Amino acid sequence: MSMDETTSHTEPPAYFTRLAKRLEPTSDIVKKTLKSKDRIVHLLYLKSVVDIMQLQEIVVKPFYEMSADQNFAEYIFSLPYETKMPTGDEEVLIEITKGNVFVMIDKQITLLELKVVAANAVQEAIMEPTIHGPQLGLSESIETNINLMRQRYHKPSLIIEPIQLEDISNRDIALIYDGEKVKPHLLKKIRARILTLDVELVQASGDLQYYLNNKKYSLFPTSLLTERPDRILHNMAGGKVIILVDGSPHAIIAPTTFFDFMLSMEDAYYSFWVVTLIRFLRYAGLFTCIMLPAIYVGVTSYTPEVLRSELALTVAASRIGVPYPSFIEVFFMLIFIELLTEASMRLPNSISATATTVGGLILGTAAVEAALTSNIMVIVVSLVAISTFVIPISEMNYAVRVCRFLLLVYTTLFGIAGMMLGMLGLLLYLVNKDSFGEPYLRMFWKNRREELEADDS
């Protein structure tokens, strides 16, 4: 290389300038030209997302330390940090914003992935805590999350498929599945659903899940949001697809059945009879929190002969002086308990305990003293509130909370028969529902071979 050729290269080439212009006027842009007597390299990156130390170690230092007879370009292209070079200016710019370093040596260009992620710490599982299972959940960085998956699932058939969403944030989304177990048509369906999404901005797994649902007024979730790696792997091994969104500590599992939401990962870590008991409790809790307010109205106002005589008299006695009919009493108390739940969820941990105590104990007692509600009603509402939290997944928890209001309206109008009608309606709705083409209320009571045969037909 002759001297005047190098000088002609001191000025950045047109392509480099064009890219840099597109990124301006942001302050964290760095255009750097490394120059030595016989070679010249142009670097373009955003310093806020690039690991400066690594850049120094890997690119800048060797540049000045390498002797003249060594080929610096060859060195750069052999680095393991290289990412695939996309076509088109726009895509290259997106890569740069993700934390890649654009390197131009003579006419050759490449991207080096030297990104630094601040929020890659693995978080503790808060929403689905277990006693015996793994204590840590996912992190907010997709790379760390993929790393977590790989660490726990050593199989060449684990496939990570990146998907670029057409929203304004250009967030990284990855489909993760076991290529041997997943059903191809299901995968196709989920991929198509994500690619056809027409949304402004996806912030986290939560809203992506909502958009995937495809229906505006839907009560029950058709995909499951989890923060537990063991739940992710449990479902992946069952042939389901996991969707990860960068920046979100939750993964989406699709498709799901109703019973997936009633499964706690704790179930896998205990012995059979213990799990049977816990599951029984959980389903009993489910029915209690859906039906108990309705049963209270139906029994006290339509068919008190269902109760034992002693209980009937106790209930009647506790209702003496309550001015409103039973269903208004129940609505009042249910809304009160919902407020309490919502408030304690939004408040910081230290205050929420106080709020619950003040609300639950003092207001409850005071409401009874003031004859606004009966004693029995306070018991019913507390029981409902407690049993709601037995449902392990919070989305199902919310859905069930809505259901009990519907059932309450039915019972108020038609008594116990109305309640059964409402339950039947709910059942019909669930039977009719599907999650990405899989029946929502599908029960897995056959053995594995029979299940497979049923799938084929």
Next chain:
Amino acid sequence: MKFLSLSKWFLMVLCISGMLIQYGCAFKDIDKRLFVSAIGIDPAENVENGYKVTVKVALPFGAIKDSAKPSFAYLSREGHSIGEAIRMLETHIDKVLELGHMKTIIVHEKLLRNDMQTFMDYFIRRGDIQLISYVAGARPSAETILKVEPKTEAPASVALINFFGATANDSPYVVTTFLFQLRRDILADGINPVLPLIETNEKGDELIVNHSVVVDGREDPTVLSTIETKYFNSLLKNSTGLTYLVKKGSLELLLNISQSKMTYQFVSREGSEAPRAIDMHIVMKGIIGESNKDLSIAKLDEYNRLASKEVKQKILHFLIKMQEENLDPFGFGLHYRTTRLYTEDLFTAWQKAYPDIEFKVTVEVKLQGTGTIE
């Protein structure tokens, strides 16, 4: 477009909440109901051929645990029929009379005849009265018995209910008869229903149930004594916890019978279908509960023999007494009717044969121990 759908939503919510207020007449809060716990029926004093209906209403009390005494209200009304009287009673109170918890029907002793079916019909037809209600006779009158509030009665519960059905009291002296059973037995040929008879002490603060009444067509129904009630219960209902006193010379044994089983067969007269005798076999198992002498386990067979003989005599006595009165509380006739090929004069043949039928009773007492450890 947005506004339209919003207003539609608003209308829908308005309509639904409007419906809630129209909850209709079936919706009655529990504190707007009065729970009748028992009904008493007496012959009317002022209405000819009428009835006097008394209801015992359990009043809900502020704090049930704090109230020492149960609180009841009593309402009485006379009428030509029970339904009429109850309808009129409803005009005497500010709340709905709720009969869903009515578990005991008490009938005056004088009304316990086969024709009681006509007035008991009301209870069968009313949907909210349970057919598993208990029916009992009352002496001296249903109203007096209803108004007895025993000291052992807990608040928010009715002592009358606890007596029957072995839920609380399972004494062999207490006969339990359900409403459906009474109707069935009255309408069936070949059986006489047996009702418990409730009495009270002189002070009127105790309920005593240890007699029973055999219902039949006659004016004065036959009352079974305490002992007869016990035999009836132990033989027919296999009641447990019986005691039998056996005497032999100076030896007195009190047997605690925990199991008793009666089986019987009809023995036909030669050449005809009509029964000549009833071959009855009774097995009783138990232990010796009390004795005035030292007992030895080796002599258990002897005690068995002794006890069998004594029990046999007492049962035979009871059976023959019923035969002489031409009553059939055990339902021998019903059993005969249902196990023979039907002919038109089947039941008349039985009726003719029953007064002369011979009882061949064998009793087998199987004592399982002397009640003590040697």
